[in-house]
Amino acid sequence: MQGQLLFLLENHFKHTSNKSWEEIPLPDELFVRDWEEYISDISQQGFFASLRKRLVQLNFPIGKEMSQNTNYQLATRSGIVTSSPEINKVELKEPDNIEVYLYQTLAGKIPVMQIRNRSDFETLVRVFAHKNEPVLIPPSMGACMIKGYNNWDRVNKYKEKWHSDNDYKENSDLLWKLEFEKMKSHKEFYRDTFLILSGNEYSNVPAVMLGLTSDEWQRLSLVIRREHEATHYCTLRFWGSARNDLLDELIADYMGLVAATGSFRAQWFLCFMGLEDYPSFRTGGRLANYIKNRELSAEAFEKLKLYINSAARNLEAFSNKYAPIIYHGEGKYQMLLAMSKMNLIELAAEDMEKKLLNKGLEAFLREEVH
Numbered sequence: 162m163q164g165q166l167l168f169l170l171e172n173h174f175k176h177t178s179n180k181s182w183e184e185i186p187l188p189d190e191l192f193v194r195d196w197e198e199y200i201s202d203i204s205q206q207g208f209f210a211s212l213r214k215r216l217v218q219l220n221f222p223i224g225k226e227m228s229q230n231t232n233y234q235l236a237t238r239s240g241i242v243t244s245s246p247e248i249n250k251v252e253l254k255e256p257d258n259i260e261v262y263l264y265q266t267l268a269g270k271i272p273v274m275q276i277r278n279r280s281d282f283e284t285l286v287r288v289f290a291h292k293n294e295p296v297l298i299p300p301s302m303g304a305c306m307i308k309g310y311n312n313w314d315r316v317n318k319y320k321e322k323w324h325s326d327n328d329y330k331e332n333s334d335l336l337w338k339l340e341f342e343k344m345k346s347h348k349e350f351y352r353d354t355f356l357i358l359s360g361n362e363y364s365n366v367p368a369v370m371l372g373l374t375s376d377e378w379q380r381l382s383l384v385i386r387r388e389h390e391a392t393h394y395c396t397l398r399f400w401g402s403a404r405n406d407l408l409d410e411l412i413a414d415y416m417g418l419v420a421a422t423g424s425f426r427a428q429w430f431l432c433f434m435g436l437e438d439y440p441s442f443r444t445g446g447r448l449a450n451y452i453k454n455r456e457l458s459a460e461a462f463e464k465l466k467l468y469i470n471s472a473a474r475n476l477e478a479f480s481n482k483y484a485p486i487i488y489h490g491e492g493k494y495q496m497l498l499a500m501s502k503m504n505l506i507e508l509a510a511e512d513m514e515k516k517l518l519n520k521g522l523e524a525f526l527r528e529e530v531h
Contacts, residue, residue, distance in 0.1 A: 174400035192353040215314035228292035240313030268398035272355040282359035364433035385417035427477035471509035
């Protein structure tokens with residue numbers, strides 16, 4: 162294989178302790194309880210009134226070098242939001258058209274911000290994923306998982322409870338600083354994961370390309386997008402990794418398509434990547450998002466497209482052969498687990514079926530048949 166494509170052999174998932182089906186779904190993470198409170202308040206107070214006092218980045222506009230602003234750094238590093246009048250707040254075109262809710266995944270529930278207005282989606286991605294900086298958001302990007310978010314509202318609640326439980330008369334500030342240092346080693350107490358979803362067509366693919374009506378494609382797009390991001394959350398909790406690389410994206414699109422249509426459709430996946438007319442590549446396809454920081458020769462790019470096309474076709478053939486068992490319940494989980502043990506080259510190989518079955522699927526299928 163060409164050295165430029167060695168990254169296709171990578172697999173960053175750690176399978177040290179895989180969960181049995183009886184352990185699925187996983188218990189909710191601690192942040193879910195706080196987001197239940199946020200969601201309840203949003204229904205009564207509105208998006209900004211509820212969340213600006215909890216998610217500090219919403220108190221700052223999008224602006225060049227905003228991440229270097231003194232007040233911004235004070236807020237994001239210490240949870241202190243200045244009331245200075247010169248500090249503007251982020252603005253949205255349709256804040257009332259943002260739905261916030263909890264979505265059940267195999268790895269527990271996760272908060273979702275579902276945003277109808279495309280401009281508002283891009284704004285909130287800049288807020289939470291890019292430190293309020295005015296970065297370009299590709300049209301093919303329609304969702305984002307925010308992981309490891311430092312939630313100062315949860316820190317403040319922890320602090321209030323600590324003071325309530327420990328009524329120190331002297332040195333309380335010093336003792337809290339010591340407790341705060343201890344708390345920082347327990348990231349589950351203050352770090353959140355949540356999803357930001359747009360309402361536009363998935364991967365910016367028009368409905369006509371898939372032979373669908375606009376309304377039908379809009380409905381399916383939401384399901385694919387949400388399950389795609391939920392899959393990233395699952396791989397993060399199950400196996401410690403969620404990346405924007407081609408293996409992760411293929412697995413996440415597989416799960417999204419199964420959730421939306423009941424099966425994996427290779428041609429749809431290739432449309433999402435910009436390879437619907439393989440071997441031609443359509444400018445604007447999502448494939449460009451995952452190789453933008455890599456230098457690929459023309460020969461390497463042709464080989465890359467071949468691997469992606471072969472992997473998609475292999476997965477469709479395999480899935481159709483072993484359907485419907487692998488499309489539902491435990492079968493879907495076992496398929497996710499097996500794919501997570503592969504790399505993209507293995508998924509594209511002629512003997513892919515044998516390799517995938519050897520990742521635990523063969524034993525599962527044998528038990529199901531008998």
